[in-house]
Amino acid sequence: MFTWLHKLGSPPLLYRVAGRSTPWFKWTAFLLLALGLVGGLILAPPDYQQGDGFRIIYVHVPSAILSLAVFVLMAVAGAIGLIWRLRMAHAVAVAAAPLGAAFTFITLITGSLWGKPMWGTYWAWGPRLTSELVLLFLYFGYIAVINAFPNQRSGDRAGAIFAIIAAVDIPIIHYSVYWWTSLHQGASLSFTNSSISPAMLWPLLVMIVAFTLYFCWLLSIRLRTEILRRERRASWVRTLTITGAKNAKLA
Amino acid sequence: MTPRRQRLLLVVGILAGTAIGAAFALRAFSGDILYYYTPSKVFAKHIPDGRVFRLGGLVEKGSVKRESGTLTVRFVITDNHRTIPVVFTGVLPALFRPGQGVIASGHLDSGGMFVANKVLAKHDAKYMPLKIYNKKHGTDYTRPGGMNRGGVRGGA
Known part of the structure; x- marks a missing residue:
């Protein structure tokens, strides 16, 4: 059932697959980013109450979605790494962590810049904002944990367990605006009825896909570096470095 | 196993x-x-005068009165059940207008008036072009946010 997973668990194969997919992620991401930015910043009409200030959602919402999704990915990859003893699953989680932290940071900064004129404050210790800030610290915590052990295996395992436990913050962030009174509004996006007009909605959906592909692009680059670092003593990496990526046909 | x-x-x-x-x-x-108390919660909890807390609810329509020549504004916060009058001196956020959700921090004075030192506006999570808003509400605002500014001055 999981043969494809086990195949991808082979470092040289995963290295090659990541390398092959890199340009695809890159170009589709940039194409959709361009489309989404033109749609969001130029084509979409100003909002009835916020004017042009609403346009920050085209960065804020995709970053926020990814800040949660990347942590889920890390927890799932960590669980796969623990259960099936797949070292490459841990490599995926380790490569994804700083990207997730960056998306969380962008979410907090853009939200804060929007909050000042609209809410009247840069920051409020409400449940949504606080739990998202906690997520940033959880990313830092994960990065600290994986680097706190002298050997790779212990760090990987500790990081995986940390990510699985810390993932409890993800549903808390998502439901915080419904469980408790909060300054942050509820979700505008929904599969059935979004409270965003179609003219403003489509660029947002494009941006969400674009951000996801952008993440995949950066992840595939970081994953290759991470694989090389972990496999630096393996013969295939030596072949790669001695003969050059081109000749080895591994790039 | x-x-x-x-x-x-x-x-x-x-x-x-x-x-x-x-x-x-x-x-x-x-x-x-609880990030804030609703007026009903405030009455139920008997918060003592002078205790600082956050009061949240909707700005009651027709209750916004601005004192001319000052930054002082008076309005009523309601949860459609109980109401509390609020006085605030300062700059209101862009989204403040009658009918919108707000969160005020401050304390109750002995007369039951909530003296706010900060007023935050909640966003209703709705996004639409001005044209559609005008059509929906039978208004003729020409500039985005016009309904917010009109609300503060005139007390719609």
Whole structure:
């Protein structure tokens, strides 16, 4: 059932697959980013109450979605790494962590810049904002944990367990605006009825896909570096470095 | 039981343990994680005068009065059940207008008036072009946010 997973668990194969997919992620991401930015910043009409200030959602919402999704990915990859003893699953989680932290940071900064004129404050210790800030610290915590052990295996395992436990913050962030009174509004996006007009909605959906592909692009680059670092003593990496990526046909 | 099955159960166990622990912790807090009190809650809790807290609700339509020549504004916060009058001196956020959700921080004076030192506006999570808003509400605003500015000056 999981043969494809086990195949991808082979470092040289995963290295090659990541390398092959890199340009695809890159170009589709940039194409959709361009489309989404033109749609969001130029084509979409100003909002009835916020004017042009609403346009920050085209960065804020995709970053926020990814800040949660990347942590889920890390927890799932960590669980796969623990259960099936797949070292490459841990490599995926380790490569994804700083990207997730960056998306969380962008979410907090853009939200804060929007909050000042609209809410009247840069920051409020409400449940949504606080739990998202906690997520940033959880990313830092994960990065600290994986680097706190002298050997790779212990760090990987500790990081995986940390990510699985810390993932409890993800549903808390998502439901915080419904469980408790909060300054942050509820979700505008929904599969059935979004409270965003179609003219403003489509660029947002494009941006969400674009951000996801952008993440995949950066992840595939970081994953290759991470694989090389972990496999630096393996013969295939030596072949790669001695003969050059081109000749080895591994790039 | 294979070792892999054992590890699977271990991961499921960690997940379940954390989830149950978090659920209990959140249940224990649930009454206290309130970013603001609604007017009904304020009356139910008998908050003493002078105690600083946040009051949240809707700005009652027709209640916004601006004192001419000053930054002082008076309005009523309602949860459609109980109401509390508010006085505030300062700059209101862009989204403040009658009918919108706001959160004011401050204290009650002896007359039952809420003296706010900060007013935050909630966003209703609705996004639409001005044209559609005008059509929906039968208004003729020409500039975005016109309904907010009009609300503060005239007390719509």
